[in-house]
Amino acid sequence: MSKRVWNPPVAPQESDSVTAWRSVGEKEGSANFRNQLEREFPGGDTLTEEEQNVSRRSFTKLMGASTALAGLGLAACRRPESYIVPYKKAPEWIIPGKPLFYATTRPQAGGAVPLVVTTFEGRPTKLEPNTDHPDSAGTDAITQASVLDLYSPSRSQKVIKGGKTATKGELKEALAALDLSKTALVFGEDDSPTRNRLAKALYSKGATLISYEPLVAKPLNKSTADVVDFSKADRILSLDCDFLGTETVGNSREFSKRRQGGNDNYDQEGDVNPDKMNRLYQVETQFSLTGGMADHRLRVAPSRVAFIAAEIARSFGIKVGEMPSDEVKASFFPEGSADDFNLWIGACAADLELAGSGALVLAGSRQTKEVRQLAAAINAKLNSAAIKSVKTDLGQYGSIADLTGKLKSGEVKNVVLLTPADPVFDADGFADALGEAETTIHWGLRNNATAWVSDWHVPAAHYLESWGDARTESGVLSLIQPMILPLYGGISELDLLHVLGGGDFAQGEFSPAMGEVKTTFAELTGQLEDKSWAAALKEGFVTETTYKDAETTAINSVDLELPDVPSATSLEIVFASDASIHDGRYIDNAWLQESPDPVTKLTWDNAAQVSPQTAKDLGLYDRIIALQTPTAEEAHIGEGENARAPMISLKLGERELTVPVLIAFGHADNALTLPVGYGQAADDGRKGANKLDAHAPVVGNVGVNTGFNAYVLRSSDTPYFAPGVEVEKVDETYKVALTQEHHSMYGRALAREISTEPVSGKGDYQEQLKRVKKQGIDSHAPPNISLYDPKGGIWSKTDLAKKTHLSDEIHQWGMAIDLNTCTGCNACLVACQSENNIPVVGKDQVAMGREMHWIRMDRYFASQDYEYDEGHKVKDDEGNKVKNPAWVTQNPESIPQPVACVQCEMAPCETVCPVNATVHTEEGLNSMAYNRCIGTRYCANNCPYKARRFNFFDYNKRNPLIKGNLYKGPFGEKQVGEAPHLQKNPNVSVRMRGVMEKCTYCVQRLESAKIKQKQQPKHNNAKAGLHSTAAEVDRAKDLRIATDSVKTACQEACPTNAVSFGNLLNNQSKVVRAKGNHLDSIKLILGKEEFEKQEVEGSKRNYDLLNYVNTRPRTSYLARVKNPNSKMPDAKFLGQATINIH
Secondary structure, X not given: OOOOOOOOOOOOOOOOOOOEEOOHHHHHOOHHHHHHHHOOOOOOOOOOXXXXXXXXXXXXXXXXXXXXXXXXXXXXXXXXXXXXXXXXXXXXXXXXXXXXXXXXXXXXXXXXXXXXXXXXXXXXXXXXXXXXXXXOOOOOXXXXXXXXXXXXXXXXXXXXXXXXXXXXXXXXXXXXXXXXXXXXXXXXXXXXXXXXXXXXXXXXXXXXXXXXXXXXXXXXXXXXXXXXXXXXXXXXEEEOOOOOOOOOOOOHXXXXXXXXXXOOOOOOOOOOOOOOOOEEEEEEOXXXXXXHHOOEEEEOOHHHHHHHHHHHHHHOOOXXXXXXXXXXXXXXXXXXXXXXXXXXXXXXXXXXXXXXXXXXXXXXXXXXXXXXXXXXHHHHHHXXXXXXXXEOOOOOOEOHHHHHHHHHHOOOOEEEEOOOXXXXXXXXXXXXXXXXXOEEEEEEOOOOHHHHHOOEEEEXXXXXXXXXXXXXXXXXXXXXXXXXXXXXXXXXXXXXXXHHOOOOOOOOOXXXXXXXXXXXXXHHHOOOOHHHHHHHHHHOEEOOOOOOEOOOOOOOEOOOOOOOOOEOOEEEEEEEOEOOOEOOOOOOOHHHHHOOOOOOOEEXXXXXXXXXXXXXXXXXXXXXXXXXXOOOOOOOOOHHHHOEEEEEEEEEOOEEEEEEEEEOOXXXXXXEEEEOOOOOOEOOOOOOOOEOOOOOXXXXXXXXXXXXXXXXXXXXXOOOEEEEEEEEXXXXXXXXXXXXXXXXXXXXXXXXXXXXXXXXXXXXXXXXXXXXXXXXXXXXXXXXXXXXXXXXXXOOOOHHHHOOOOOOOOOOEEEEEXXXXXXXXXXXXXXXXXXXXXXXXXXXXXXXXXXXXXXXXXXEEEOOOEOEEOOEEOEOOOOOEOEOOHHHHOOOEEEEEEEOOOOOOOXXXXXXXXXXXXXXXOOOOEEEOOOOOOOOOHHHHHOOOOOOEEOOOOOOOEOOOOOOOHXXXXXXXXXXXXXXXXXXXXXXXXXXXXXXXXXXXXXXXXXXXXXXXXXXXXXXXHHOOOOHHHOOOOHHXXXXXXXXXXXXXXXXXXXXXXXXXXXXXXXXXXXXXXXXXXXXXXXXXXXHHHHHHHOOOOOOOXXXXXXXXXXXXXXXXXXXXXXXXXXXXXXXXXXXXXXXOO
């Protein structure tokens, strides 16, 4: 049971520059980072200060005493009594313990998300994509986490009038008393046909209709929208548009399929076809998920995106204002020249022109109207087939600015707020205007800031409790049906509109919203029969209901005034959507709050982000490097308390805010990004957050004391970015919970990439494919020796070698993760948390490295500091290495890499467990027996992948969000509320304190599928009229689960199909085509003759993580492929960050 000491081969002398890193500390090689990496136990792995001094002898003594006392302790313990309440009459389709699945839709601005909901005894527990839907594209982290909002104890539960509880009858009277000619209705910007129909009826009676989303700009034409088809896009220019991340543009699954060259089944040589692969140009300020996928990325301050758009448009004959000077052009390329700028623009424009109708230009919603006009004009010039304009039903909706004006003029006296946003919090000046109204009625899931200043507050029904409908991006009518009756008596939006139109609230079993949706369904489809309605509910959508095409007006010229160039003394600020809480509406969702930001890896907070160069200019770089604990030489319980970020004061005109600051690699110089939505309420005295009012709490336990309110800097004139920000250092620090250095692995070239273009010394694309397995430390490692054959040879003639050693001959599970399509979006992380009952631990515990996520989303930045030739660094005449220009080294690539337990065949964790709690199953899984685990944590220490998680406390039982509560043990407060436990998956054990846990390949899903498959022969006999016992079972045929019919939670949620999972003994499985079936264990199970019949080569991009330690992982990775334009100035630097690592 000794600790396995890894001795990786030392990097060659030439490799003195880190080319892939996760944090500033790793890039700079700080002593703190090295000490943390080399510890026997990570920094958070001590329960108390006293425990650090416990010797091995003391541990043995204590364990002996605990064993002796076990009988005494158990004698006095008993479970609390509980009572089972049966159905009076059980529905015939309800089988206890068996889930039911229903189709529904999550509405959101930009296009609804079609879903299939897993329910147990009427409890929604898990959301999956509706793969039958034509617009299905997996899910995202926010969608996966939305089921937690359903059970949130901070949800609004009562109708409130003037701070006191009211009845629905009183609310109905108040709605009936409204003068519609003086009333404004404020909606979100999701498109619901039924809501539009009801709103139009109210509009005809004089009501004013408004739509509002704080981070979505109004389209160029209110009556139209753009629909993007990435399957037709060969070349994409994205102008500050994060279409793979925070902006819902197009189908990301279609984009990822084109990333593979139109094929995502790994059934062709090398599987990625460079000739058919799309190419992405990204122009942006801070790294986004889309920027991480880009082949060419240009970092610019937000106002300077207009320069790029103008120059590209000028290339196609579109008239634009003045041309920038050479000095301005050169400023885009530090240590470069105007020639580099001209080359970038010229090569990009030529590539778009060559693609013709296969070219696509997108402009982000936060960009100016002129930039979006330029994008539309270029698409028109190219006759792009990848984007079209369609007619929507939102033309009659005004903006929040229109409403503000009407409130101040007295034209509107009553306001009914039905938007999921919080305009009093996030709309500049709206609170003052709302004060002019005579009656305000707010409808929402939370008692947010808008609710507390309104005369009435109406608790909203969650979409999983409601009837409704919504359109996806292409306009497909998708139905929303309730999975459960409203837990807290919530009222749906359609119910409220129904009453406002003269109807009544539900009096019996059915909500009036159901009738309204059926009416809309009949109008749109012409189908009046209940049979058609039932079929539509079952499918979740109605085909042939997409938007109709709209006519567009050609744009031949755009009046564009080029802005001033920002400087180190006058920065530009970007008000960005937060990857976790969006605009602030999800601040009370603990799953999202604890999900590390995909780029910064910050949890539970927001912080200003600046480039390394800007940090140096401001004198902050060294202070941020010192962010890590100064006591890193010794593990300490208080270590998380010492991780603090420096604070800065931001001043924009008369507005001021103090926030923490972090370095963001790849960020534009002289610019600053600040995510919005945080700082809604605080009681810890922090500056920059709204003070918590105990009488009007706008957030629950989850959202209080999180982050800083960026909206105080945001004005209606500059809602998305603003120039002239003054930055001043302050002598304060702020505790942050960053995960970017948590669970770091030893190794080099962990996330690998290659290029479709020839690389000096490494050959063309096909040659690079052959070298994927030998990048990094693996270039020094010998071939692995078989684990299962004691003789050392695969095809030994002994009888022993022909037998399977504790190996199932029907199923052997494996996984492949494609880094070429993974965006790092966190959808898999949250889906895993939802499926496997993974608890939230809170900011303090995360800061100490104790987060419980089974999937760790590593993010590597990669660049080449020095110039290479034939695989060696170029030296000048004096023998000095030639550095690459700053515009290359300061603009790294980004590669995400999801890491969970890789299910090692030769698992180091298994050999050190003293109680056999972690064992190997016959199907190749590294399994945990929770009841055996005594919490020695030897397994976590011996895992080279750092994939195990330990329950230091009863996170599922005690509330971790109350400061110090976990340390009170049984005296601490329990989890708040009665409903959160209803979300738990009953097929997965809820772990307790002192137990180790990790990824299981969703073994509960595997076992369920196996049980179902075992029943199939009996069902077949029954259908044939035979007795069920007459079934003759062919093990390989009848007991093997159908090809790829079972999916893990992460695989099913992934919006880009980056995860492949299946049976390695089934050569028809996608995972076998991805990784091949050359594992020695698989060869041995199949036998030589059978293996030669079923041999599958797999993708040449496939490689094993940390292959040199010979753990034989069942999860492997496929290297990322960059597709650079050889005529671009940065082409020779792309896709090579890991190629030259040894």
